Amino acid sequence: MFIAVKNLKKSYTTGKSKTEILKGVSLGLEKGQTGVILGPSGSGKSTLMNIIGGVDLADSGSIRVDGLELAALNDDQLTDYRRDSVGFIFQFYNLVPNLTVMENIEVVANISKAPLDMDTVLKAVGLETKKRNFPRELSGGEQQRVAIARAIVKNPKLLLCDEPTGALDYETSRSVLSLLQRINRDLGTTILMITHNTAIGDMANVVYKVRSGEIVETIRHEETTAAERIEW
Numbered sequence: 227m228f229i230a231v232k233n234l235k236k237s238y239t240t241g242k243s244k245t246e247i248l249k250g251v252s253l254g255l256e257k258g259q260t261g262v263i264l265g266p267s268g269s270g271k272s273t274l275m276n277i278i279g280g281v282d283l284a285d286s287g288s289i290r291v292d293g294l295e296l297a298a299l300n301d302d303q304l305t306d307y308r309r310d311s312v313g314f315i316f317q318f319y320n321l322v323p324n325l326t327v328m329e330n331i332e333v334v335a336n337i338s339k340a341p342l343d344m345d346t347v348l349k350a351v352g353l354e355t356k357k358r359n360f361p362r363e364l365s366g367g368e369q370q371r372v373a374i375a376r377a378i379v380k381n382p383k384l385l386l387c388d389e390p391t392g393a394l395d396y397e398t399s400r401s402v403l404s405l406l407q408r409i410n411r412d413l414g415t416t417i418l419m420i421t422h423n424t425a426i427g428d429m430a431n432v433v434y435k436v437r438s439g440e441i442v443e444t445i446r447h448e449e450t451t452a453a454e455r456i457e458w
């Protein structure tokens with residue numbers, strides 16, 4: 227398994243009360259596959275993804291990504307893991323407003339070991355003609371594509387997407403999903419994506435249904451559906 231999470235537990239303490247957010251989550255995803263995490267608001271999806279992405283720490287359990295046990299890493303090693311292996315895409319694009327499209331992407335390319343070529347990335351996300359524009363001059367879908375470009379320019383082994391289409395309309399969502407599918411196919415990037423939209427589960431090899439900090443169902447698909455053919 228490329229991602230192997232076993233009995234992951236996480237709680238947060240606010241004031242005197244301790245709340246268990248993840249209550250022993252286990253999941254597996256093979257290299258090159260796409261996994262979708264489905265579940266209601268507050269069920270622990272982002273917490274789980276942040277731990278797999280090395281931006282938050284588990285209380286207990288094992289989190290292996292490509293053979294690396296994240297629970298055993300120190301801060302520096304976790305930073306290396308995040309920088310070298312993980313691309314993150316968020317619901318709200320987190321672009322730097324006073325940098326152009328190209329500069330937003332370069333920020334990440336410059337700290338990457340083996341970045342993809344800028345033109346290749348701009349072409350992949352269809353933003354060749356917008357490379358000198360600023361984020362405020364772009365539509366929501368275009369901004370999300372810059373965020374995707376920024377996440378893939380380092381050619382990460384793992385792409386984590388936290389509701390990548392949450393702020394987008396139907397058509398734009400489908401084109402962003404189709405872009406993610408193309409990245410998965412062409413670069414072999416393993417993708418783990420959070421969504422509220424059950425229809426999006428059809429494009430995944432594996433769907434994990436989360437309820438109140440537990441995976442209540444894991445569905446594996448023999449065949450996946452092209453993003454262009456998903457309807458909701």
Ligand SMILES: Nc1ncnc2c1ncn2[C@@H]1O[C@H](COP(=O)(O)OP(=O)(O)OP(=O)(O)O)[C@@H](O)[C@H]1O
Pocket residue numbers: 238239240247265266267268269270271272273274
């Ligand atoms: N840093 C934190 N401190 C305290 N509680 C937290 C913290 N981060 C998350 N939580 C709590 O953990 C629970 C799960 O949060 P999480 O963000 O993982 O949910 P989610 O499934 O991603 O929800 P949504 O679909 O709304 O994004 C929530 O009740 C949230 O308030």
Ligand SMILES: [Mg+2]
Pocket residue numbers: 271272273388
């Ligand atoms: Mg969330």
